[in-house]
Amino acid sequence: MQTFLQYTILGLALGGAYFIAASGLVVTYTTSGIFNFAQGAIAMLAVFTYWQFRWGWGWPAPLALLMVLGILAPLLGAVLYQVVMKNLRGTSEVTKIIVSIGVMLGLQALATWVWSPTSSTPRQFQKFFGPNAFAHFGSLRVPWHIIISFIIAIAIAVGIRFLFVRTRSGVAMRAVVDDPELLQLNGGRPERLAMISWAGGSFLAALAGILIQPMIGSAMSAGALTLLVIDAFAAAMFGRLRSLPRTFMGALIIALTTTYVVAYFPSKWTWSSSFRNSLPMIFLFIILLVLPQDRLRGATVLRLRERFRMPSIRTAWIAGLTMMIVVFCLKVIMAKTGVNTLTLALTFAIIALSLVLLTGFAGEINLAALSFGAIAVMVVYHFGISGTGTEARTTLWGILLAAVVTALVGALIALPALRLRGLYLALATMAFGVFISRMVLTERTEREIFGLKFTLFTSGQLAIPRPKIGPIDFNGQDAFLFLCAGLFVAIGIGMVYLRHSGYGRRLTAMKDSPAASATLGMSVVRLKLSIFMMSAAIAGIGGVMMAAQVGTVNSDRFDIFLSLALAMITVVGGIGYVSGALFAGIFLIAFIEALNLMLKKFAVDYSSLEAIFMFFISAVTVLPATIGITMGKNPSGAVSDIVEGMNKVKQSKPLMITVIGLEAAIWALTATEVITNWHFVILTFANLILVPIVGGKFLMARAMRGVPKPVPPELIGIDRPFTDEDLAAMDQALNLDGVVIPSSTTVREEPANASA
Amino acid sequence: MSEAHYHEDHGAVAGAPLVELVDVRAAYGTIEVLHGVNLSVPQGSVVALLGPNGAGKSTILKVISGLLPPTSGEVRLAGRMVNGASADELARIGLCTIPEGRGVFPNLTVRENLWMATMAGVPLAQVEEIAYARFPRLGERRKQLAGTLSGGEQQMLSMARALSVNPSVLLLDELSMGLAPLVVANLYEIVAQVSQEGVSILVSEQFARTVLGIAQYAAIVLHGNITRVGTPAELEDELSAAYLGS
Numbered sequence A: 001m002q003t004f005l006q007y008t009i010l011g012l013a014l015g016g017a018y019f020i021a022a023s024g025l026v027v028t029y030t031t032s033g034i035f036n037f038a039q040g041a042i043a044m045l046a047v048f049t050y051w052q053f054r055w056g057w058g059w060p061a062p063l064a065l066l067m068v069l070g071i072l073a074p075l076l077g078a079v080l081y082q083v084v085m086k087n088l089r090g091t092s093e094v095t096k097i098i099v100s101i102g103v104m105l106g107l108q109a110l111a112t113w114v115w116s117p118t119s120s121t122p123r124q125f126q127k128f129f130g131p132n133a134f135a136h137f138g139s140l141r142v143p144w145h146i147i148i149s150f151i152i153a154i155a156i157a158v159g160i161r162f163l164f165v166r167t168r169s170g171v172a173m174r175a176v177v178d179d180p181e182l183l184q185l186n187g188g189r190p191e192r193l194a195m196i197s198w199a200g201g202s203f204l205a206a207l208a209g210i211l212i213q214p215m216i217g218s219a220m221s222a223g224a225l226t227l228l229v230i231d232a233f234a235a236a237m238f239g240r241l242r243s244l245p246r247t248f249m250g251a252l253i254i255a256l257t258t259t260y261v262v263a264y265f266p267s268k269w270t271w272s273s274s275f276r277n278s279l280p281m282i283f284l285f286i287i288l289l290v291l292p293q294d295r296l297r298g299a300t301v302l303r304l305r306e307r308f309r310m311p312s313i314r315t316a317w318i319a320g321l322t323m324m325i326v327v328f329c330l331k332v333i334m335a336k337t338g339v340n341t342l343t344l345a346l347t348f349a350i351i352a353l354s355l356v357l358l359t360g361f362a363g364e365i366n367l368a369a370l371s372f373g374a375i376a377v378m379v380v381y382h383f384g385i386s387g388t389g390t391e392a393r394t395t396l397w398g399i400l401l402a403a404v405v406t407a408l409v410g411a412l413i414a415l416p417a418l419r420l421r422g423l424y425l426a427l428a429t430m431a432f433g434v435f436i437s438r439m440v441l442t443e444r445t446e447r448e449i450f451g452l453k454f455t456l457f458t459s460g461q462l463a464i465p466r467p468k469i470g471p472i473d474f475n476g477q478d479a480f481l482f483l484c485a486g487l488f489v490a491i492g493i494g495m496v497y498l499r500h501s502g503y504g505r506r507l508t509a510m511k512d513s514p515a516a517s518a519t520l521g522m523s524v525v526r527l528k529l530s531i532f533m534m535s536a537a538i539a540g541i542g543g544v545m546m547a548a549q550v551g552t553v554n555s556d557r558f559d560i561f562l563s564l565a566l567a568m569i570t571v572v573g574g575i576g577y578v579s580g581a582l583f584a585g586i587f588l589i590a591f592i593e594a595l596n597l598m599l600k601k602f603a604v605d606y607s608s609l610e611a612i613f614m615f616f617i618s619a620v621t622v623l624p625a626t627i628g629i630t631m632g633k634n635p636s637g638a639v640s641d642i643v644e645g646m647n648k649v650k651q652s653k654p655l656m657i658t659v660i661g662l663e664a665a666i667w668a669l670t671a672t673e674v675i676t677n678w679h680f681v682i683l684t685f686a687n688l689i690l691v692p693i694v695g696g697k698f699l700m701a702r703a704m705r706g707v708p709k710p711v712p713p714e715l716i717g718i719d720r721p722f723t724d725e726d727l728a729a730m731d732q733a734l735n736l737d738g739v740v741i742p743s744s745t746t747v748r749e750e751p752a753n754a755s756a
Numbered sequence B: 001m002s003e004a005h006y007h008e009d010h011g012a013v014a015g016a017p018l019v020e021l022v023d024v025r026a027a028y029g030t031i032e033v034l035h036g037v038n039l040s041v042p043q044g045s046v047v048a049l050l051g052p053n054g055a056g057k058s059t060i061l062k063v064i065s066g067l068l069p070p071t072s073g074e075v076r077l078a079g080r081m082v083n084g085a086s087a088d089e090l091a092r093i094g095l096c097t098i099p100e101g102r103g104v105f106p107n108l109t110v111r112e113n114l115w116m117a118t119m120a121g122v123p124l125a126q127v128e129e130i131a132y133a134r135f136p137r138l139g140e141r142r143k144q145l146a147g148t149l150s151g152g153e154q155q156m157l158s159m160a161r162a163l164s165v166n167p168s169v170l171l172l173d174e175l176s177m178g179l180a181p182l183v184v185a186n187l188y189e190i191v192a193q194v195s196q197e198g199v200s201i202l203v204s205e206q207f208a209r210t211v212l213g214i215a216q217y218a219a220i221v222l223h224g225n226i227t228r229v230g231t232p233a234e235l236e237d238e239l240s241a242a243y244l245g246s
Ligand SMILES: Nc1ncnc2c1ncn2[C@@H]1O[C@H](COP(=O)(O)OP(=O)(O)OP(=O)(O)O)[C@@H](O)[C@H]1O
Pocket: B028, B033, B051, B052, B053, B054, B055, B056, B057, B058, B059, B060, B206
């Protein structure tokens, strides 16, 4: 009984803190329609800042609290809204999700930068009123901190309800969701209300973080804290991001269940702590599964700012071939470490392809691509290796089996996808990812099921050898590099074929309007299921290749934050394109690595400026997130910009010859070791980026004299008569080259006949 | 003919124009929808904007209400140029707009909807009093979500806002949309009363018959231009041409 009471009280307090975090989510979602994935990161940052003030600098608690909760947290929220979130009007749900994930990763990188996790003294966070302040109820001792937490949670619940029902600003915040324009016509200021609500949401996150940290009692860790508050997502979903009472109930149920697991599961069950940690995510998954279905919405056609052009099959083949040649040329001049990095980058690019297929083609989201990779790796480790020692090789059958298993798991995860879209699906996959890393990848003990003995993640390390396929052994680094490049190209070209097929068109239709697709008699269920399975299989194959490149992988390789970063960078690269995936892999692995190496080399070479270069090295950790955040401004992705630049090159022969010629010269100089690889990188960069821009400007200026600006295809025919050239241009723009349509003359003659 | 004629004939009689558009052009993205519109609404009069679907009537109202900034030209309110002003600023200085469709917040109750109207400066008690006195049906349903009201009741609710915030200019877009003729007649009776209290009113409407009964002037909008302005009697013939295409 004593235990029960003790844990119940703890659970109530934890539930209170979860509720506070979740209510912040509800408030911001209500007014801006953006689900703030960074909620946990804000809480984490607040905890670290509070620690700095309170224990780092020894401020008194009230002052530190005032500074963090009263000033810094609301300020952060307001600035986030003004600088980042405001720009997201009219973008797709994917962009909204990715940008807020970018904020989350950015804040996290920032925290690890400022508060180095390797610092010698672990940062401890104490309960309010000290660790020994207890209230006594009979024989029961309850820390004051716990009591305070629960009281604050109730006060917040009452306060928010009061705000939303009894104050005009609160009611106006609800009105913003219904119709911001109408609110403006009433004289309200929707932008200001949204900003205030973000300030409030950020305050609530900070409060929740400061209350939760002492309850868990362990040393502070940026990643763990970020994820801890993410547990509150489940509570917010339980309230369907609207109802506060339900959110409160959800928070209590989740918190109580987790504390009871700690209290009553036998301590000899090695998995019970993993289970406790993944419980909120299991809840989230179940809630999403049983959440009443969103009605298919088709009535409102959203004008999105994202645009993707489909490359033709011919372009795909040329691009694939070019890529193989480029990889070969790079290999010739690269050092061995460089080849390693490039291979790793390609394996990540393959995993990113699964995202392009799923999100870019079908509009569904997967935030846990690497978790599928982890599953595939486990399958290969247990069933797909022949030989031992240096003779060990991954078999083709092992890889195929891994693909099949991940496809099946993908189908399982697609279950919520069959009913949900966008945000809910993103959360479901994230729940799956966190579940995998908390529950499955921590499985080190041997288990026995039906007499079969096995360990899922043996000793925390899985050694995956390079594959041998038929007679071809890919054990050598070069051979493996070409295997990965070839695999990427093959899957990429396959995807372009798919996109051009009837199946691909059905996918696009489903992406644009699930309701219309359903009324046309398409089986949306089959489409979704199959696309999820295919995507999961690709992620699995990529994961196996990644593990084979690394050699021995531990669970960190499949970290959920890495999955999130990959998804984010793929969207930045252009989620609608195969090249976007390549960009993601190269950027996330090779570019960051190269930048780091270069800065380190500079720091050594110019030791007087070391401090500056060390600063930049830290800044590089924040770089990907910063780039993710800029998505609000350019939702079609970075690659589309580069491609636009390249188009200029393609249109002008002299420019193309210049660029290719220069590049060949640079390469030749490097291959003959006249210049170093660093020069190669820098010169290549300059050649590919700067020459088209400068040359393009020059050529454009010449060509544009007297030539009218090209009319965008959707405007053709509106402000001047439609000509045959227009028709041809339109066909090209819409990729209708091969499609037979009635000739333009008959089209135009018809009305004449009709009126005659 | 249109512009000069209009001023000569009626400008002096009805006093200074409260709303004035001078050579206004407006575009959605790159597509220009209004190609130089000139229009004035004299104080205390009802002006009807008539024209077929897609002519640009709603766009004219959007430009005046501040939701869509004009690409060139001038929008004047009581003689002051208000081109750069935002919709909420204009609403707070006495411009009331009832947009196309139902101008209510569906997930707010009737009372909360009226509460939002107080942002223009009138206290809630007064807004409620005026609204419920005029539309007793709303008084019975003050706790009901506006989205669950019938179409007519929703239009009453948005009209209630127009009546209670004491505007000097009222913009109405398609008041009649989807409503029974009797309800429409009722609503326009109220519009006529409001105009008698000195409010200048600009109404966009398809339902020409009803609105012409109360309008002092009418302007015909075609392809983003105002092609003709005059009293309802003068426009009788053109109207049938514009609508019936004969
Ligand atoms: N948000 C928008 N984006 C692009 N074009 C628009 C937008 N709103 C209206 N248009 C276009 O502007 C033109 C004028 O539209 P407007 O709504 O002003 O017409 P209207 O006269 O009010 O028609 P109706 O009687 O059908 O309401 C139409 O061709 C319409 O397609």
